[in-house]
Amino acid sequence: FQKVSGAILVIYLIGHTLVISTAFNLGHPTPLTWNAIIGMVEGPVVYGHVHVGTIIEYLIALLAAVHGANGFRLILTQYFGIGLPRPGRHAFPRAVPSVKKASQESLKYIAIIVILIFLILATLVAFIW
Numbered sequence: 001f002q003k004v005s006g007a008i009l010v011i012y013l014i015g016h017t018l019v020i021s022t023a024f025n026l027g028h029p030t031p032l033t034w035n036a037i038i039g040m041v042e043g044p045v046v047y048g049h050v051h052v053g054t055i056i057e058y059l060i061a062l063l064a065a066v067h068g069a070n071g072f073r074l075i076l077t078q079y080f081g082i083g084l085p086r087p088g089r090h091a092f093p094r095a096v097p098s099v100k101k102a103s104q105e106s107l108k109y110i111a112i113i114v115i116l117i118f119l120i121l122a123t124l125v126a127f128i129w
Contacts, residue, residue: 002074005067012060050127058126065118069111076107083107 023029023037043052076082083104 002067002070005063009060009064009067054126058122061122061126062115062119065115065122069114073107073111077104 019037019041023034025033041053045051046055083106
């Protein structure tokens with residue numbers, strides 16, 4: 001999931017940079033150029049004041065939140081050993097202990113809570129406020 005979501009975010013970032021630099025007319029912005037390009041990117045109105053572009057930005061922000069929360073969980077697990085079992089005395093055959101399910105579950109639930117808070121706030125900003 002991390003590789004696919006990272007690739008999607010990088011592709012979006014490159015496209016976003018190209019569109020905004022074109023809308024700014026490569027450093028020489030005019031209202032006519034800005035309105036034409038941003039109006040095309042926003043797309044038609046779906047409901048009320050919500051454009052297709054608003055929905056796409058909302059989905060990209062949600063993907064970035066999920067990608068970031070999962071990445072933070074992976075960093076805690078892989079680099080700091082949070083959620084991993086304590087090393088013990090090795091015995092023959094040398095079996096590697098598996099990850100503790102309870103501590104992994106707590107990290108997963110923390111990531112889910114962070115994503116849900118972000119989802120609620122992003123929904124309020126994108127569609128209500």
